[in-house]
Amino acid sequence: MSSSCELCHERKPSLRRPKTLQKICKPCFFDVFETEIHNTIIATKLFYRGEKVAIGASGGKDSTVLAHVLKTLNERYDYGVDFHLLSIDEGITGYRDDSLETVKRNKDQYSMPLEIVSYKSLYNGWSMDSIVDQIGNKNNCTYCGVFRRQALDRGAIQLGIRHIVTGHNADDMAETIMMNLLRGDTARLDRCTDIVTGSDSSDVKRSKPLKYAYEKEIVLYAHYKGLDYFSTECIYSPDAFRGTARAMIKNLETVRPSSIIDIIHSGETFKLSRKARPGRAAGRCQRCGYISSNKLCKACVLLEGLERGRPKIEVGEAGAPDAPPVTAAGVHRQLERLTF
Numbered sequence: 001m002s003s004s005c006e007l008c009h010e011r012k013p014s015l016r017r018p019k020t021l022q023k024i025c026k027p028c029f030f031d032v033f034e035t036e037i038h039n040t041i042i043a044t045k046l047f048y049r050g051e052k053v054a055i056g057a058s059g060g061k062d063s064t065v066l067a068h069v070l071k072t073l074n075e076r077y078d079y080g081v082d083f084h085l086l087s088i089d090e091g092i093t094g095y096r097d098d099s100l101e102t103v104k105r106n107k108d109q110y111s112m113p114l115e116i117v118s119y120k121s122l123y124n125g126w127s128m129d130s131i132v133d134q135i136g137n138k139n140n141c142t143y144c145g146v147f148r149r150q151a152l153d154r155g156a157i158q159l160g161i162r163h164i165v166t167g168h169n170a171d172d173m174a175e176t177i178m179m180n181l182l183r184g185d186t187a188r189l190d191r192c193t194d195i196v197t198g199s200d201s202s203d204v205k206r207s208k209p210l211k212y213a214y215e216k217e218i219v220l221y222a223h224y225k226g227l228d229y230f231s232t233e234c235i236y237s238p239d240a241f242r243g244t245a246r247a248m249i250k251n252l253e254t255v256r257p258s259s260i261i262d263i264i265h266s267g268e269t270f271k272l273s274r275k276a277r278p279g280r281a282a283g284r285c286q287r288c289g290y291i292s293s294n295k296l297c298k299a300c301v302l303l304e305g306l307e308r309g310r311p312k313i314e315v316g317e318a319g320a321p322d323a324p325p326v327t328a329a330g331v332h333r334q335l336e337r338l339t340f
């Protein structure tokens with residue numbers, strides 16, 4: 001084992017880099033982590049000078065690291081991008097109210113304006129707490145995913161913004177690929193690896209600058225930089241299928257450390273037959289005007305069910321719910337394994 005950092009060959013190493021297993025020092029870790037994200041941004045021409053971009057901020061580790069790195073790169077490389085923080089208040093007592101306090105501190109730490117949009121204000125007074133009261137603690141992520149997607153778009157439009165960046169990382173992407181593969185959802189499989197989505201069929205485009213960043217490296221980066229983030233789990237049960245896909249990938253990783261990047265690479269290079277790619281007709285919801293290929297958008301269908309007092313979960317094609325959040329204990333275990 002070398003006794004100096006494998007990148008600078010000068011300083012003492014202080015961690016084993018999860019992506020490459022190299023023993024490196026902290027300054028080199030910050031440098032490679034930030035530079036890889038910069039390279040992704042440049043290679044995909046993600047931003048243009050003068051663009052207004054909203055960072056979907058939950059107060060969690062991914063979006064906090066995203067905000068920190070984007071601010072750093074914007075200054076270092078003079079992107080000339082105007083970043084805003086955009087948060088959604090789902091109305092989950094004991095979870096989102098606390099994490100929003102973190103985002104409010106991030107607003108000052110990163111000197112970025114913050115906009116908070118609540119489900120209650122958008123969806124006839126319904127919050128996730130009242131939705132779970134009505135439908136029970138099952139399928140809640142289906143409602144939450146559909147509502148959040150629309151809420152982010154609406155929040156961005158209110159701010160005159162047409163581009164939202166989210167903190168989805170490489171682990172999230174590998175899970176999504178596996179889930180779509182296992183469900184036989186070829187239409188989603190085809191587009192889930194795109195770094196930018198929605199630019200052709202929606203008013204607001206989405207992108208994922210952290211799509212190649214490993215979750216473990218995000219945790220390490222947040223820890224070493226001393227970032228202020230919130231690491232408590234949502235009190236409602238997360239998507240069980242995603243949890244299973246996650247566990248499967250974690251298992252694969254123990255025998256093949258490059259599994260995450262390998263799955264993403266496979267997903268990106270799949271060639272699906274024309275037959276497997278149904279076109280997406282873009283229209284408008286007759287009730288709320290949101291983008292929809294049906295008469296009513298998914299949020300309006302779900303709301304209608306709630307108003308009638310019976311759940312309508314058969315819309316099925318729900319937006320992807322959050323990945324099960326990493327718990328404080330989980331973060332601690334990861335750090336113990338990775339630092340020395």
Ligand code: SF4
Pocket residue numbers: 090128140141142144145234235236237238239321322
């Ligand atoms: Fe919403 Fe995520 Fe909680 Fe599910 S786990 S209810 S998607 S915040």
Ligand code: ZN
Pocket residue numbers: 285286287288289290296297298299300
């Ligand atoms: Zn609608």
